[in-house]
Amino acid sequence: MIVRYDRSGGFAGLTITAEVDSETLSAKEAKTLKELVEKAFPLDPTKKKKATMPDQFEYEFTIEDHGKSRQYRVNDETITAAIRALSKWLIAAAQQHQP
């Protein structure tokens, strides 16, 4: 499973991206990632999107698994605790596994 994280917008308009491939992770880490993704995105993506208020962050997650790709978009209005937990983990993991 490959998970891509993309945060854009905000007052500064700085973009932060992270990509984590479970193949490069330990079995334990890969299991954690799978669980975090399942908790963050239990349902299929929907087209419905609440408008981003001025200067809020926009988050885009792309999850590639078994040849299928899913994309989720949330913002500071719609982000959940589980998605926040996944984001934090992805950034830390991407930094740790940097080539």
Next chain:
Amino acid sequence: MTKTFHSYHCIIPPDILRNVAEKGNDAQRDWAYKAIEQSAQLRGQREVVGLFAALAAVPAGGKRRTVYDAKNGLTLPGKLVRGENDPSSKDKTVNEAFLGSGKTYDFFSKVYDRNSIDDRGMRLDSTVHYDFEYNNAFWNGRQMVYGDGDGQIFERFTIALDVIAHELTHGVTQYEAGLVYRNQPGALNEHFSDVFGSLVKQYAKKQKANKADWLIGKGLLAKTVKGVALRSMKEPGTAYDDPLIGKDPQPGHMKDFVKTTRDNGGVHINSGIPNKAFYEAAIRIGGNAWEKAGRIWYVTLRDRLRSNSQFQDCANLTLAVAGELYGTGSMEQKAVQEAWDVVGIKAK
């Protein structure tokens, strides 16, 4: 009042609170607001949102500010820590939000005779210490929200007056042109926040256009970051160039317009184009930028722009407004025409 309100808040009917809010003095208004807020937290916010809106929109003679502390959590607005008549806080962030929103209120009131965000005396609400090391500030449709920054890239977001005025201007735009926060209308939304963010700072410093730095967010970047600010209206694309956060991506000309799906279609990127146009107009007109250039832009935002207006519309409308305010063919109107020429837009 504050000491006793805990024992009363549950039984005060909303219409009485509303009455106090409408007819009471400042201290009574603050009390009514606290009571409504307290009951909102107890009963769940939905029921009282309408009451909040009515109260926040009560016309008042003077400025009314409240500052809340989210205590590094996500719940808005958080704990009320300073009202209009309260003494200054020990927390400098609270005082910065309070004083910054006051300076912004004063600017709009004295320069453009505007009574707050909605021109009906809406109370200015700010929440500080939102989230943990949150590298951002935003307007959520009802209030301003400020993060502390992580200390690595950003300092606290209340540190710069133009950031505070920028956020508050998003409120003004919401109540006036209602510019959609996407693509060109979104970039114009950002542009007007930068314009009045910078003008509030210039007004506070009593700086003429040619003496101002035209930077947005000076002092906000941590000392280790290579950059002077987040954006430059004078020279878009030159505010920072740093190994960690990259280079300022703002264009200053239509030929460099950035097409992207990120950032709601690059609203913080392409705003560089109208930002540069405003700077060029202000410099050509000379003197205090808020007096003429600022007035042209303010009237355009208040009376002319629509929710889906594009850069070309903004150019055309500022040109028309300049003609109406200062005369067709006037120096001011020519300045506006030339300013848009500089960024590759033919105003007509």
